[in-house]
Amino acid sequence: MYAEEYKSTVSSHGYASRTSIKHLSELVTFYSKQNTVEMQTKAVETLNTSVTKIVRTEKESTRLFESATTIAKLYLQINQTETAYGLLQEMRRQVVTEDYKSYSKHGISIEGADRRSFVFIVAFEQTLKGSASESSFSEIMASLMTETLLYQSYTQSIRKKSGFEVTLSHGCRLLIFLQRQRRTEEYQRVDKELFEIFAQALHSQTSSKTLRELFNICIHEMGSNNDDAAVIENAAHAVRIHADASRFDSALALASFLSRFIRLHGGFASQQTVDAGFRICLYLTGRGCKRCTDQKLHQQMLELSTTILTDVLDAALHMKVKFIQMPIKELNELVGLLGEQRNYSALEMILTDLWSSRHSQTSWSSTTIVWIGRRLVEVRFASGRHDAALHLCEDICYNLKRVWGAFDNTTLKMLRLLAELYTAAGAYKKAMAIHEDLLRQTLVAVDEDGVLAPEGGAKIASTHMDLLKRAYLRNGGWGKDSGAYRELYAQLKDAYAAEQAWAANPTAAQGIEKWSLKDKKDGLGIWQQPASFEFASTRDNKHENNLRRTSGLCWAEGSGGRNGSGSPAGKKIKERERHNGVDGGVGQVAVKWGGEIIE
Structure with missing residues (x-):
């Protein structure tokens, strides 16, 4: 009787009419009360058929809402909650994907349903979830439409x-x-x-766990934050984690997949991605993480690092990236890596950016600043730009003497570098002049100014006597009146003969009269490319202002380097400073270094 009434009502008023839904409730309730598997099956089939017909044919939103609410309650009433949720998921899948084939045990198809059916699906879901759900009708609707x-x-x-x-x-x-x-x-x-x-x-197989790792990073970052750059950053971090855990094959595979991904995804397109790209290159070479000890695998990592680094540098150059925005520790590692690869053009680009920004970097130590300048000098010289290298080195030496004096340890190192560069460039007379000037100044510093103790003066004089001899041999003689050198040696011997550093040095002790152009030459005093171009020092040098309190703080006139401020060369330098702000020099940051510029 219930079945006939329901069939008749549906035929006359449709499945979603209030009368049809009333008779549906009565019929389903009757089936359920029979408490047999057959009747339970009929109840579910009847409900499923009703849902399918309503979703496919009903267009009026009120009837859709009311019928969905009642039918959902009927599923709950007859303890078919799991069936109802399965039906809900199938309906959602079909309307979302517009794929009306049934892939579930329910075997329904709602082909022909349009967006108006969303009302039924949402009301059905809301009723099933009941008061336990915090989602309103509008929120569930928004979710369905978003999906x-x-x-x-x-x-x-x-x-x-x-x-x-x-x-x-x-x-x-x-x-x-x-x-x-x-x-x-x-x-x-x-x-x-x-x-x-x-x-x-990415030309790989879905069986690759490393590829899956990168894919999961993409899902999280691109799906949650729509942040492509974060994909590269997180993948770079994962490369480091693999390396630190000695999973070098995974580190290599992940970096390789990431390299392909970046090329497909627009390349390194921002400062953020460029920075991350540099870190990947560092990690592959064992910088900032554990280094691979397997030579074959390590070579593969080096090769990939070089490939990625080329892409990163091209992007950085195109975007005019400011390297100064990278952490100084990473920059130091990057410079070291580029030095290993003999990539002088990239090295000069980065070091020039750092050197040009030194005035604004209040957190940098004076040691770091000078070392950046030194490495820039050496890179230029190594790449064959001798004039530019010597010009910059001269400026730095000139200003270091003004700030800390000639006998500060940093100044001495830079003066020795300048002499070595002169020697490497074949300018032996200029190299000789630097050593001669320093030897003369030690006498003044010990005897007149008290800037140096005799022991300290002897150590410096002993070193530069060795260097002066090498310059003499390379130059094929003194190049000017030897009497001036004999007189200088006599003064040095008189001042330092009692000091251990002088007496223990055969070159100093034997006297210049015994120097012979036939003496064997060696590599002392000529510039050699450094093993690493890194510029960061593990300790900061302490500087003492050992400037003379008179005006004679610079090299003597006629020397191969900078001259006193009253000499023609000195005037030329000061004129350039006024116009160019000390081109490449360090005098402008003297106050920051704790020094004092004395005119």
């Missing part, structure tokens, strides 16, 4: 062959949405499809 739009964007990008970058972006956003909505089946299906696209684009 539909996300899925359509994703599938359209595939159909239209919009490209890997677009498809991945849409797919990741869809996956994160499904994950948050706990739509496990849909998530797994989209994940599988998108991962296959990902693997094909």
